[in-house]
Amino acid sequence: MTKIAPSMLSCDFSRLGEELVRVEKSGADWAHLDVMDGMFVPNLTFGAPIIKCARHWTDIPFDAHLMIEDPVRYVEDFAKAGCDSITVHTEAEGDIMAAVDKIHDLGLKAGITMNPPTDVHDLDRYLDRVDLVLIMTVNAGFGGQKFHEECIPKIEYVKKWAEDHNPGLEISVDGGINRETGKRCVEAGANVLVAGSALFKLDDMSQEISLWKGYGPDAER
Numbered sequence: 001m002t003k004i005a006p007s008m009l010s011c012d013f014s015r016l017g018e019e020l021v022r023v024e025k026s027g028a029d030w031a032h033l034d035v036m037d038g039m040f041v042p043n044l045t046f047g048a049p050i051i052k053c054a055r056h057w058t059d060i061p062f063d064a065h066l067m068i069e070d071p072v073r074y075v076e077d078f079a080k081a082g083c084d085s086i087t088v089h090t091e092a093e094g095d096i097m098a099a100v101d102k103i104h105d106l107g108l109k110a111g112i113t114m115n116p117p118t119d120v121h122d123l124d125r126y127l128d129r130v131d132l133v134l135i136m137t138v139n140a141g142f143g144g145q146k147f148h149e150e151c152i153p154k155i156e157y158v159k160k161w162a163e164d165h166n167p168g169l170e171i172s173v174d175g176g177i178n179r180e181t182g183k184r185c186v187e188a189g190a191n192v193l194v195a196g197s198a199l200f201k202l203d204d205m206s207q208e209i210s211l212w213k214g215y216g217p218d219a220e221r
């Protein structure tokens with residue numbers, strides 16, 4: 001079954017706890033938490049203290065997407081706040097491999113991601129060191145952007161690598177995901193769909209989540 005990770009970027013932040021409960025009750029698999037520092041991306045969201053406050057509202061896994069420079073400085077804070085997986089950008093400043101290793105040392109799942117213009121081969125040195133690859137299908141920084149078609153071959157590339165080397169690798173996509181683009185990403189090899197605006201605009205996201213979960217030929221991974 002395809003996993004669904006609603007991006008809390010599109011939720012009502014004044015009711016973050018209740019919104020997480022809504023996401024869990026709607027059948028989502030993970031809550032995707034977009035952390036932006038105003039440096040790596042031209043936008044600010046929230047950090048570990050907010051995640052720590054939100055943690056007790058739900059047991060759903062917290063999937064942190066760090067859009068920050070030098071992420072190794074902060075991964076311990078995000079682990080202590082209760083994140084289950086932490087994903088860092090290849091393009092960020094600092095030692096990204098050290099960040100990946102530190103995430104593992106902290107007992108969490110480590111993810112690597114890249115923006116649409118970045119060469120897919122920049123992922124190569126990380127592939128056998130991570131649990132999750134997040135293919136960005138918009139440029140990181142804002143919700144509600146249009147899906148980048150040219151990212152589909154990146155999904156196929158990572159899927160091929162996973163088939164040959166690590167079938168358990170989680171392949172996630174993030175940005176402009178809706179009913180139609182999500183289906184195409186799953187057909188290309190993704191098994192996790194991150195979506196903000198397409199889910200949070202719905203009064204009841206549970207039907208949409210169950211529809212998307214049915215995408216793809218493969219059952220449990």
Ligand SMILES: O=C(CO)[C@H](O)[C@H](O)COP(=O)(O)O
Pocket residue numbers: 007009010032034065067138139140141142143144145174175176177194195196197198
């Ligand atoms: O990482 C992100 C933005 O940088 C978000 O996860 C993503 O944009 C989700 O929003 P939408 O589904 O509205 O595109």
Ligand SMILES: [Fe+2]
Pocket residue numbers: 007032033034065174194
């Ligand atoms: Fe994200």
